[in-house]
Amino acid sequence: MQAPRLRWMRGRRAEEAGETRTLEWVGCDDAGEAIARVVRVLGPLWTGWRSYRAVALDEDGRVIELRPGEPPDGAGWLACVGGQVVGRAALPLQAVRTAEAALSPE
């Protein structure tokens, strides 16, 4: 098994059924700069008559992008590089691989 290239650390967390779960993993380069993230899609969220899924785009979750519709079949995690969504996955470790692959395409 190959070790991940970035240093991944816990990002935002949330209380869920009495447990604190990590909603976001942040990938840092050697200089400690956050260059990639995998984010759990939350929701659904209702505003007016539409249902959205919410994805936080900043550290504290102040900037939120609302995405209409269900994530495709079980793909509850987004892989983001530099604010861009580069892929989706069902599990966080898969999203981590997707993000790293997008960073350094071979």
Place this chain on the structure above:
Amino acid sequence: MSASPLEKIRNIGITAHIDAGKTTTTERILYYTGVSHKIGEVHEGNTTTDYMDQERERGITITSAAVTCEWKDHRINIIDTPGHIDFNIEVNRSLRVLDGAVFIIEGVAGVQPQSETNWRLADRYNVPRIIFINKLDRTGADFFRAFDTLKEKLDIVALPLQLPIGIEDGFVGVVDLVEMKAIVWEGGELGAKYHDEPIPADLAEQAKEHRQNLLDTALSVDDAAMEEYFEHGDVEVATLKRCIKAGTIAGAFRPVLCGTAFKNKGVQPLLDAVLDYLPSPTDVPGIAIAAEEGEDESEAVHDRRRIKADPAAPFAGLAFKIINDKYGTLTFVRVYAGTLKSGDTVQNTTKDHRERIGRMFQMHADKRAEIKEVSAGDIAAFVGLKDTATGDTLASADDPVVLERMAFPVPVIDISVEPKTKESVEKMSLGLQKLAGEDPSLRLRTDQETGQTILSGMGELHLEIIIDRLRREYNVDANIGAPQVAYRETIGKPHTEIYTHKKQSGGSGQYAEVKIAFEPQERNAGIVFENKVVGGSVPKEYIPAVEKGIRVQADTGVLAGFPTVDFKYTLLDGKYHDVDSSALAFEIAAKACFRDGMKKASPMILEPIMDVEVTTPQDHVGDVVGDLNRRRGMIQNQESSGSTVMVRAHVPLKEMFGYISDLRSMTKGRASFTMQFHHYDPVPRNIADEIMTKSA
């Protein structure tokens, strides 16, 4: 066997569809753990857990049997359950008191309809499960195809912890994806000898891929494990096992193992997995106490108080099984909290009376070892309880809780029974009462008009076994009527009726008047009673007589004599006489009021509708569907996989008698079907007329 600390106890069940290999697997477990010194075989009629004569003769499991064994310094209490739908109550009650289950499917056919039913039952009680794909030695076995049926039919995240090495005749062992090694069985020694090897080269790539999938899935339940992985690109075996256990208990995914019980391969790692991944009594949140009267049972369950497994707490246990044998009545109890010694007294909090515990046993199928005390987390059988039924709670008077109730299946087939000789009338009624006491899916009633004894059960096989046991265990030969559909009666609109019972014949007379409102209730509401009498127009002491009158009369409905269900009756008013009124007079008045009142409340007959699943080759689908339609069936859905099609339909039970032979001739024996009760529906007019004419 010495007392084990709680963390070293596992209470597990083995469940699956019929013939998947549960008993065969249990038999291996007993051999490898040293409980038995030779392996019994189902087809030879000498297994430990199939101990009843009928089980050994037929090669099927009928009652669940509890056995205890030790593996690697842990105690495992195992309950082997039957697969046949007629004995579903056994699966039901076992799952209710277990902390975890091994769910077996077959390597050839994968998930079958009956597997699905039992899976949903385990869902209902939130039982953590590991899956064992058995019979990989059989011709046509295919691990991956069987695995796919888990996802398709059960809609779960199935997580392989093993891959097979070879298949059919060439199946020799498994790849262990947790420790990344091969486990290979040596021939002979009945599978007791096996060793580790490096993973065979031709499986290396596949193993690597599945190992990554295992990490991806398992670690996602534990943030600390994720960090360990980010640090090292892998995790310690102990970390991985911790994650698999957490995910298994939470139901986030279901671990899958494989092997062949019959050819003695794969059973020991299954036992290891039971210790590693299934919860001990302290790993589960504890059993919830029952809902208060009127509280919504499903919604409130999360908020209800839970009883934690603590040997020092006040005693609380659930009676889940009752057996009558030559030594008397044995009551199996799962202990949730506290410690109990023989000779102690506890409260039956369901029925509100005291019970004294006589002797206590740990059970090994039909053999037993006497014990002096039992504590939280364990299962024991008590002798000497007077009046404790399946589903009753036993608790300490210091904390008289009532534990969450059990759900019982609905019996749908009736037969009338009659002893062959007059002399055995008493004996038969006693025997049937004992058998009904053991089996909550069996109901017993007397038809008020004909005086006949009617038995209601889950199916023809179920009732056949009961009659057979009546003969063998209670020495009563009985004549039985043809199996009948267990119809029910109910009402369609409210009606209020007044009835005056008056009799003046010489000496003391009889006088009672009741005014009762009858109202329809939703399906499965049962019979509800409300007393709205004010000012003592019906004296308090006569109210139970009114209730009794209605309940007895309700057993014989006004249309065709079937039990009346799902209605509410409210006693609104009445009149009495100081001298001439009596409990009996009020009971008679209530009965008559029911007979007259129900007739005016749009009475109707209900029939059981079955959920039928037919598996047929493609070229016969048209015939099968057409035939189901003729049987008043409503097709629910139709799915094809390969060259076979699965048709699911709701069909009245009445139309299903003799279906198996019709289906065989229609499809030249290539189709099969299963069915189980789904719901009760009113019967169409013409059929109601037919039923009433027959009963008149």
